[in-house]
Amino acid sequence: MDKPTQTSTESTQSAEPTDKPVVLITEELSPAAVxxxxxDVEVRRxxxxxxxxxxxxxxxxxxVLVRSAxxxxxxxxxxxxxxKVVGRAGVGVDNVDVPAATRAGVMVVNAxxxxxxxxxxxxVGLLLAVARNIPQAGAALREGHWQRSRFTGVELSGKTLGIIGLGRIGSLVAQRMRGFDMRLLAYDPYVRAGNASQAGxxxxxxxxxxxxxxxxxxxLPRTAETTGLIGFDALQRVKPGVRLVNAARGxxxxxxxxxxxLKEGRVAGAALxxxxxEPCTDSPLFELDNVVATPHLGAGTIEAQARAGVAVxxxxxxxxxxRCVPEAVNVHMGTVDGELAPWLALTEQxxxxxxxxxxxxRGKLLVKVAGEITGQDTTALELAALKGALSGVVQGDVSYVNAPLLAQERGVGSELLSAHAGAAPHHSLVTVSGALPSGEVVSVSGTLAGRGAGGRLVEVCGFEVDLALAGSMAFFRAPGGRSLVGAVGAALGGTPIDALQIAHGAPVANTGNEVLLALNVGRPVTRELLDEAALSIDATHSWSLDETA
Incomplete structure (x- = not known):
């Protein structure tokens, strides 16, 4: 975390130009979050x-950074x-239109x-409160009534606790209630019985x-499947005298x-x-003596608010x-650790x-990974390739968020293929390929030279090359048998060319008598210059790539 002396610039003005990215905070957050x-950001409120x-x-x-209001x-x-991003300092994102954000390429992150x-x-507190009538007894005492027998409760020890949803919170509840000597049952179709048994x-x-x-x-989260899960049918099947706690979602x-x-006595008490x-200040449930109610306090601790604010x-x-946030709500790219991150940038290029x-x-984009990298979760590389491929054909911003949607709208699919470790000519290799209308398959392959090193291009359209994948690049497919570099250099009219970064591609596929000239240039090449250079060497195809385009 940054030191307190490095806090963000604060501003109360709503839309003045600034050199720093602007973060709009719309609700009270922990000072630690700011x-x-x-x-390196300007905070506005x-x-x-x-x-x-x-x-x-x-x-x-x-x-924009929000909470629930x-x-x-x-x-x-x-x-x-x-x-670029909507941050929700909490768990649920019910107050954020995630599909609209996705269409706009805006990432949604939460904690x-x-x-x-x-x-x-x-x-745990609500379980104790509903078992021992703690709030009701306290309220009666404040009103001047000493009514011990009226508020006789039940013990938790020796009772059976049914946990509906054994995710992070349900598991923590189970862990704590074991200390009360309770028998623990759980219903969760997504949790393996073996994992649950280890937790007792x-x-x-x-x-x-x-x-x-x-x-x-x-x-449980509230979804179409879980809404009303505990309704008429479920409440007809409960053990008579059960006590119910819901601190998940209304x-x-x-x-x-x-x-x-509750009125019929099938349920002895409830804590909600x-x-x-929400907000809910008027409910028939509030009229019942056997109901404990709190105003959505689940995350209402100093520690939770600080953690949520800092995380988001x-x-x-x-x-x-x-940089990408793989755990964002509307990004589906698997696990991305520090070792995979440079491969994302390479694959996007x-x-x-x-x-x-x-x-x-057009058609389908194939992303093939081979070598040592296959030992990692490479799901993210498919998305990175799609993002890079679309950025050259779509007007407006393409992000990890909206790339799948933009591809779907254009009828473009993608598939990730993985080869076994050791199957690549390099320690690790990524190949991105697609088919032309003629049926010809076009492919490009790259690798990383080593830890901390930049990407290198090792294959283009069936030609073997060895070129730094950086800066501005130009490519020409032309008949072989003559010198090409001089003619291209003259045609480019003084555009700086790093002679160490000129590669004559050696064919690794059936490319006839064509050769590939691939070069790094000092600045972006205009289409006019590219066409002139292509004409000078009778190139059949030419294209350029500017890293910052």
Missing amino acids: IALGP CAGTDRAALLEALPGADA TRIDAEAIAAGSRL PTANVVSAAELT VRMTGLDELLAESDFLTVH GIVDETELYAA DVFAT AESVRQVLAG LGRLLTAAAAGL
């Missing part, structure tokens, strides 16, 4: 609940014409693990869990059906931190620095080069 943004102020401030922002919908994303401890601890939890079907549990806790428990089950509609600020800083060589992008 520090984590670093000194507005009230996210003031719609007019938000829409006025967004055009000047490169990033600010609504970043399609209108807000359209207003933020410079937006999915920042509040897990706080949410688990609140669940027995996996069951939902029906068995409902029938055997004295206490139920819910730890709507998973049907509040109307829960009210009926979340509601189908660091992700925002990464995006603004041009190969994608751009392929589009230039093929004079467009």
Whole structure:
């Protein structure tokens, strides 16, 4: 984390030009979050609940940092014409229109693990509160009533706890409730029974869990599948006298059906931190003495807020620095560690080069990885190649976020192929290929020379080369049998050419009597100069690649 003396520039003005990327903060965040943004951004603030102020401030922002009260919908994303990233300092992104952000190429990042401890601890507190009637007894005492027998509760020890959803939070709850000597059951179709048994939890079907549990806790995201999961049918199958806790998401428990089950006595008590509609200050459930209710306090600790703010600020800083955040909500690229990161940049350049060589992008893009790199999760390389390939044919920004959508709109598919380690002529190799309308396959291959080294181009269109993949590049396919460098140099009219970076490609495929001239040049080559140089050597095909294009 940056030192406190390196805090970001603060500004209250909404859209003045600045040399630094602008981060708009719309709700109160931990001071540590602002520090984590670093000194290289300008922080501006507005009230996210003031719609007019938000829409006025967004055009000047490169990033916006929100919590749960600010609504970043399609209108807000359209207003933020410079937006690169929306950061949600918390877990859920219900207040962010993720599909609209994806279409606009705006990354959405959150802090999915920042509040897990706080949410688990609140669940434990609610279990104790609903078992021992703690809030109700305290409220009665404050009103002058000493009613010990009225608030007789039940022990947790020896009872069965049914955990619905054994993810991060559910697992932490299980870990803590073992200390209360509870029998632990869990329902989660995505968790292996072996993993659960190591944690002292027995996996069951939902029906068995409902029938055997004295206490139920819910730890699921709200989706179309989980909404109303604990409704009429489920509440008919519960063990009589069960006590229910929901500190996950409102709507998973049907509040109307829960009210009926509480009134009938099938459910002895309920503790709710979340509601189908929030804020919720008026519910029939609040009239019942056996209901404990809190206003969505799951992440409401100093520690969780600090962790969430810092985590999302660091992700925002990464995006603004041009780096990818693989764990972003709307990016699907697997695991990217420090060793894979330089391969992302290389593969993106190969994608751009392929589009230039093929004079467009069509059909399917094949990304083949071989050698030592196959020991890693290379899912991200398919996305990097697609991003690079599209950047040469799409107007506007192409990002890791919108590249799949843009490809789909153009009928372009992609596939990742992996060869076994040791199958590559280099320690590791990435090849990006596609087919021309004629059926000819165009391919480009690259590798990294070593740790910290830049990318090298080793194959282009069936020709073997060895060229630094950097800066501005020009390529010519021409008849062989004569000197090409002098004619090309003269045609380029004084454009600097690094003689050490000129490669005559040796054919590694059936390319007839053609040769490939590939060279790094000191500055981008215009189409006119490229055509003139191609004409001087009777080139059948020529193209250029500028790294900064």
